[in-house]
Amino acid sequence: MVDELYDRLKAYEGRPAAIAAEGKDPVNSPMIRHWCEAMGHPVPEDGSAPATMLQVWTMSGLAGHGAARAGAYDELLALLDESGCASVVATDCEQEYVRVLRPGERITFDAVIESVSTRKTTALGTGYFVTTRTDIRVGGGELVGTHRFRILKYEPAERQAKAATKAPPGARRPRPVVNRDNAGYWQGIEEHRLLIQRCGGCGALRLPWLPGCNGCGGQEWDTVPAAGGGAVFSYVVMHHPPFPAFDPPYAVALVELAEGVRVLGNVIGVPYEKVRVGMPVALEFQRVDGEFTVPVFRAEEG
Structure with missing residues (x-):
């Protein structure tokens, strides 16, 4: 069956989600300390920001990033909302680190709509996975890290009230993910x-x-x-x-x-x-x- 909506969504791949956005604050010691305390990590001896703190410096707060936000991402989400895929859940993120950030540095970033999946059926419902990629830079454009963030925009599956409270007969539990590290x-x-x-x-x-x-x-x-x-x-x-x-x-x-x-x-x-x-x-x-x-x-x- 031809998925006409997917063809329209696919056209958004490669379009910007944010252009020349700036971090709200420079990399700073108080935020590093608070993050490390919340995560249970020691503050690095050299005062640098832990690499896994990368996304923190891109967060927009309640005011947003203003004109830096590109309209393509909002258009894509609105198109999904109109199609009935109005529910959303974050599914996963991937980060790549080039080097750590140090107090006083200011970051800029650009984001792009990297991919839109074909229509998928999940336990939550049926919809589309949307992945954005954010490239984070300092100074004259030095790349320090890349952040990929994936969401599922979906239409919730219809369930009867009885099925919502009782496990189906013979249903099997999800298996743990076993890899070389665990x-x-x-x-x-x-x-x-x-x-x-x-x-x-x-x-x-x-x-x-x-x-x-x-x-x-x-x-x-x-x-x-x-x-x-x-x-x-x-x-x-x-x-x-x-x-x-x-x-x-x-x-x-x-x-x-x-x-x-x-x-x-x-x-x-x-x-x-x-x-x-x-x-x-x-x-x-x-x-x-x-x-x-x-x-x-x-x-x-x-």
Whole structure:
């Protein structure tokens, strides 16, 4: 079937979303410090901005970037809204770093509509993935990084109220994404061990698993098994949106383990409305669909 809307959307590829936009503030130490505190990262010893802070310097705030914003992106979104794809969700972003930014530097950036997908059907609904690419520069045009941001503009799938609260019979849980950086973690879970990475340089513990240490940058590491005790650091109760194989409402917690690191997992053993911050929990392992294992946390108080 010919998708006439896609042909119209495709024409926006390569058109600008922002032209010669300027960062609202120069790279500065207070923002670096606040970001590092929020992310739990140490401030770099040389005072530079962490590379992963790249997008922060492009944020427009409530006032926006004014004339720097190009009309093509707004036109594209309006076209999707008119077609019924009025809902939006951010799906992922990719960043490429050339060098770190230093206090006092001012950034400029240009953004382009890089791609629009064909019509896709997802669990949320049917729509189009739109990817923008932002090139970030300093001084006379030196490229310091590239940020790609992808959204899904979609028309929500129609669901009956009953289906919104009950998992379909025989529905299967999503599988964890296993790659070279976390394969050892998931192997440990299958063996009923929650393994925490330990930096071979500074000894810092980290979870989730990462290729290098956030503290010293060391690449060498080993693992230590979690003892199993912890407490609820924060939590949410999932009511909506529903997903196949999940039966809301249920509580998902960020658990602070006795070792000081934090991990996500469902809280079991008490009704969801009884979960509280500070509640002690104990690590257990739950087999899913007879195929893989996930960590869960059993509340230790009623």
